[in-house]
Structures are given as C-alpha cells and as structure tokens.
Amino acid sequence: xxxxxxxxxxxxxxxxxxxxxxxxxxxxxxxxxxxxxxxxxxxxxxxxxxxxxxxxxxxxxxxxxxxxxxxxxxxxxxxxxxxxxxxxxxxxxxxxxxxxxxxxxxxxxxxxxxxxxxxxxxxxxxxxxxxxxxxxxxxxxxxxxxxxxxxxxxxxxxxxxxxxxxxxxxxxxxxxxxxxxxxxxxxxxxxxxxxxxxxxxxxxxxxxxxxxxxxxxxxxxxxxxxxxxxxxxxxxxxxxxxxxxxxxxxxxxxxxxxxxxxxxxxxxxxxxxxxxxxxxxxxxxxxxxxxxxxxxxxxxxxxxxxxxxxxxxxxxxxxxxxxxxxxxxxxxxxxxxxxxxxxxxxxxxxxxxxxxxxxxxxxxxxxxxxxxxxxxxxxxxxxxxxxxxxxxxxxxxxxxxxxxxxxxxxxxxxxxxxxxxxxxxxxxxxxxxxxxxxxxxxxxxxx
RNA sequence: GGCGCGAUGGCGGAGUGGCUACGCAGCGGAUUGCAAAUCCGUGUACACGAGUUCGAUUCUCGUUCGCGCCUCCA
Numbered sequence: 001x002x003x004x005x006x007x008x009x010x011x012x013x014x015x016x017x018x019x020x021x022x023x024x025x026x027x028x029x030x031x032x033x034x035x036x037x038x039x040x041x042x043x044x045x046x047x048x049x050x051x052x053x054x055x056x057x058x059x060x061x062x063x064x065x066x067x068x069x070x071x072x073x074x075x076x077x078x079x080x081x082x083x084x085x086x087x088x089x090x091x092x093x094x095x096x097x098x099x100x101x102x103x104x105x106x107x108x109x110x111x112x113x114x115x116x117x118x119x120x121x122x123x124x125x126x127x128x129x130x131x132x133x134x135x136x137x138x139x140x141x142x143x144x145x146x147x148x149x150x151x152x153x154x155x156x157x158x159x160x161x162x163x164x165x166x167x168x169x170x171x172x173x174x175x176x177x178x179x180x181x182x183x184x185x186x187x188x189x190x191x192x193x194x195x196x197x198x199x200x201x202x203x204x205x206x207x208x209x210x211x212x213x214x215x216x217x218x219x220x221x222x223x224x225x226x227x228x229x230x231x232x233x234x235x236x237x238x239x240x241x242x243x244x245x246x247x248x249x250x251x252x253x254x255x256x257x258x259x260x261x262x263x264x265x266x267x268x269x270x271x272x273x274x275x276x277x278x279x280x281x282x283x284x285x286x287x288x289x290x291x292x293x294x295x296x297x298x299x300x301x302x303x304x305x306x307x308x309x310x311x312x313x314x315x316x317x318x319x320x321x322x323x324x325x326x327x328x329x330x331x332x333x334x335x336x337x338x339x340x341x342x343x344x345x346x347x348x349x350x351x352x353x354x355x356x357x358x359x360x361x362x363x364x365x366x367x368x369x370x371x372x373x374x375x376x377x378x379x380x381x382x383x384x385x386x387x388x389x390x391x392x393x394x395x396x397x398x399x400x401x402x403x404x405x406x407x408x409x410x411x412x413x414x415x416x417x418x419x420x421x422x423x424x425x426x427x428x429x430x431x432x433x434x435x436x437x438x439x440x441x442x443x444x445x446x447x
Numbered sequence: 448g449g450c451g452c453g454a455u456g457g458c459g460g461a462g463u464g465g466c467u468a469c470g471c472a473g474c475g476g477a478u479u480g481c482a483a484a485u486c487c488g489u490g491u492a493c494a495c496g497a498g499u500u501c502g503a504u505u506c507u508c509g510u511u512c513g514c515g516c517c518u519c520c521a
Contacts, residue, residue, distance in 0.1 A: 012451090030521075031521095038521090041520095042520095044521065045521050046521085076519085077519080159450070159516080161449075162449085162450095182518085184518065208519090229521065230520080230521030231452090231516075231521080232520055233521070236518045237518090239518095298459065298470085299459085300461075302452085303452090303460090304453075304514070304515080306459085310471095314458090314459075314471050314472085315471090317471070318471075320484095324485085342461095348461075348462095350460055350468095350469080350470095351468085353460095353461095353470080354460090354468065355469090356469095358468095413480075415481070418480085419481075419482085422482080431483065432483070433482090433483050435483095440484095
C-alpha cells in the first residue's frame with residue numbers, strides 16, 4: 001500500500017499517515033459561511049483538500065473514505081444580509097450554498113461525502129453544552145453559555161498560545177460575565193427579532209466553534225483522522241474545537257491537523273477597495289475552471305500563493321499543450337506512480353505537475369491523461385476545450401465555411417485572400433492552425 | 448510583545464550535503480506560402496555574514512527584508 005506522509009500542524013512535522021481504521025478513513029474540512037459568493041482564496045482549501053480526498057480514496061478505496069465539509073448557515077453575517085434584504089436567513093443561506101456547490105464543482109472539486117448544516121444540529125449542540133456544563137468545562141452567564149478555558153489543562157496545544165499570552169493581549173474582549181478573559185462563547189442569546197432556537201438557557205443561537213465539534217461527533221465520530229482548513233483557522237477556531245470535543249469526549253479529537261497557506265492577489269491581500277477581489281463566480285465566467293484549479297495547485301498547499309490572472313493564463317497554456325497531446329487518446333487504466341508518489345509526499349502538487357510535464361515530454365499521452373484526470377484536469381474532450389461554444393458574432397458553420405474558402409484560396413496560391421480570411425476570423429477571436437490532418441480552429445485566449 | 452512561516456534563474460515554483468527539477472516567457476534553429484501549433488537547442492539561480500564539513504543553495508547561529516495569526520476571516 002502506498003505510504004502517505006502529511007504535515008501535522010499539531011506536531012509541526014511531516015508524519016506517516018496511519019488512519020485510526022483503514023476501512024473507515026475520516027476527514028473533515030471547514031466549509032463556507034454562506035452569506036456571499038466565495039472568493040478564490042476560499043477555493044484554495046477546497047481544491048487542495050479535494051486532492052487529498054482523491055488520494056485517500058485511491059489508497060484506501062472509495063468506499064473506505066468519508067469526507068465531510070460543513071455549511072455554516074447561522075452566523076451574524078448571514079443575519080445582517082437577511083435583515084438588509086428583508087428575507088429570512090434560510091433564503092440567504094440556501095442561495096449561497098447552492099452557488100457555492102456549483103462554483104466548487106466548476107473548480108473540479110468532487111462533492112464531499114457529507115455536507116452537514118449547522119442549523120440541523122441544534123439538539124447535538126445543546127447536548128454537548130449540557131455535558132460540558134455538567135463537567136465544569138462550561139457555565140451559563142446572562143443567557144450565554146461560555147467555555148471556561150482554564151478548565152482545560154492543555155488548552156493552546158495546536159496554536160501554541162498559552163492562556164496567559166492570550167490574556168496579556170489587549171485585544172481580548174473581556175465581557176463582564178466572563179469568568180476568565182480567554183473564555184469563549186458556545187451559545188449566545190437572540191433578541192426577539194433575531195433568529196433563535198429554544199434551549200435550557202433561553203432562546204439563542206450557537207457560537208461558531210460549536211457546530212464543527214457537533215457535526216464531526218455526529219457524522220464521523222469522536223476521533224477522526226484528518227481535520228483541515230485555512231491557516232487562519234488554527235486560532236481560535238480549531239483550538240476551540242479541540243477544547244470542546246476533547247473535554248466532551250475525553251479522547252483525542254483529531255489525529256492529523258492540516259492547514260493551507262494564504263492566498264494573495266497581485267501580491268496584496270484581496271480586498272474590494274483594491275479592486276483585486278475575485279469571486280469564483282466571476283472568474284469561472286471568463287476562465288476555464290481547470291485553469292483556475294491548476295493555478296491553485298502550482299504551489300505547495302502550505303506555501304503562500306499569489307494569484308493573478310496572468311498565472312491563470314499561463315496555466316491555460318500549459319493545459320492547451322496537454323490537451324493537444326491527449327486528443328483522441330484513451331486514458332490509461334492506472335494512475336502514473338510518479339504522480340501518486342508526489343502527492344503521497346504531503347500533497348506535493350508542484351512535483352506531481354512536473355511528473356505530468358515529464359509524461360507530456362515523453363509523449364505518454366494515455367498516462368498523462370490518467371494522471372491529469374486524477375488531479376481533476378483534462379476532463380473535457382480536446383475540441384470542447386479549444387472551441388467550447390462559438391465566439392460572439394459568428395457561428396460554427398460560418399467558421400467552417402470560411403476555413404473551406406481559405407483552403408480553396410490556398411490551393412490557388414491566392415495567399416492574400418487566404419490571409420484576409422484568417423485575419424477576419426481572428427477578429428472574431430478564432431485562431432486557425434494548419435496541421436498535417438487539415439486546418440483546425442480554436443478560440444483565442446482571454447485578453 | 449507572543450506564536451509561526453518564508454527569501455531559489457526574467458516570472459512562477461519543487462528539491463537536494465557533491466550529480467538536469469519542471470513550467471511560462473525570451474533567444475537560435477527545424478518545419479510552414481506566411482503564421483499558429485509542434486520539435487530540437489539555449490540560463491555563471493539558490494537574500495547577506497559567520498560556523499560545521501573534503502565539499503552547503505541544502506545543516507547551525509546571526510543579520511536584513513517580507514508575510515500570517517494573537518477571539519470576523521479559507
């Protein structure tokens with residue numbers, strides 16, 4: 001069996017991956033809060049951990065891997081949006097959850113095995129809070145339920161923050177009802193006009209750390225193999241998940257923690273005011289999902305990555321070359337070992353891509369196709385990739401007629417006419433290529 | 448202040464104690480009516496300073512610069 005090694009944030013080192021039960025490998029990735037379109041940075045963990053999902057299924061068998069990615073459908077940002085639009089939170093969360101699923105599919109991500117929603121797990125959350133209160137790990141205060149951080153001996157293991165350091169920082173919000181400045185919210189009260197659920201502590205709603213602990217407990221169990229997300233989630237989100245789950249269960253929560261690096265755009269943090277804010281929804285209008293996916297895989301997942309439209313265009317050209325090579329080729333039955341080996345080494349996607357380039361260079365088209373498809377690439381037919389739908393202002397029939405007319409002109413050595421036709425097609429964004437088997441056309445690249 | 452990450456050729460980006468990464472772009476050539484595509488060829492790269500070593504881009508220490516997190520955030 002292929003040996004997988006993964007960098008475990010908890011240990012701060014690469015470790016051999018040994019699942020708790022190799023017939024039931026369990027992974028969980030923190031999913032979106034559905035209050036708006038996902039941006040390209042949100043897509044990074046989706047794509048890189050999709051590659052992990054594929055690798056685990058390859059090594060352990062599809063039926064032995066369960067991947068859960070949640071939908072956070074209760075949150076103050078969703079409430080704000082719903083309030084502004086004068087609709088219920090379900091309208092907002094359903095709308096953006098649907099778009100999210102569509103956009104991530106266009107990015108080539110497989111659907112997770114499970115996509116649990118926070119609002120469907122209120123009973124589990126209440127039960128976990130009751131247990132934590134009974135054990136002295138949590139307490140009620142003014143309609144809130146707070147987790148009491150000093151009640152957990154080794155709080156801060158993942159982020160390597162000590163409680164003292166946290167308290168020393170002036171940015172800790174010290175609400176008067178907190179017993180300790182580091183305590184965090186499990187449950188907070190809702191006013192009459194806010195969404196809320198009944199609980200032993202009054203009508204309210206959950207804090208955002210609790211849902212992940214409860215959904216994991218319900219769908220994957222008390223101990224799971226892999227929990228992943230963006231680096232920014234290490235603290236406080238994942239730290240607090242550990243606190244909740246390990247105190248509630250008295251057992252190890254997660255065996256391997258994985259965190260992807262941040263994404264910048266044109267060297268700067270993405271922001272609407274800088275004009276470098278890219279939603280996936282917008283990007284997939286103008287760029288092939290595979291080129292977007294590939295550009296996210298060019299860097300190792302733990303490294304920071306700088307996203308730009310130039311890099312998307314560059315990866316589009318790389319895919320062009322591969323697509324030309326695999327035209328009409330039947331995919332190999334087995335995934336190239338060089339690709340698997342690279343991915344098994346802590347998801348080294350740049351190395352896997354180099355292996356694909358090697359196969360392309362060696363004209364191993366069937367192998368290239370198998371390796372690329374394993375990574376969620378080269379999934380279309382070659383003509384669909386290059387032509388897609390006809391460009392604006394011209395039909396496929398007209399393009400084909402023009403190609404015929406140009407061939408006739410060339411046969412007559414009327415190159416002026418031939419070039420005129422080619423230039424005219426070019427003005428519609430249609431590029432001609434004269435190959436040994438005749439003339440073919442493709443759409444010009446963006447920009 | 449605390450915790451952590453990084454600095455590789457024009458650009459992107461792996462990796463290694465001594466041996467070509469790879470891709471994109473560029474340049475030269477083949478091919479082509481001309482192009483495009485393709486093929487061949489083409490790069491005194493590893494922030495700086497010490498140290499360890501027969502040998503360091505790779506290990507150690509320091510310096511400089513950049514970045515992330517420290518209860519909204521993938």
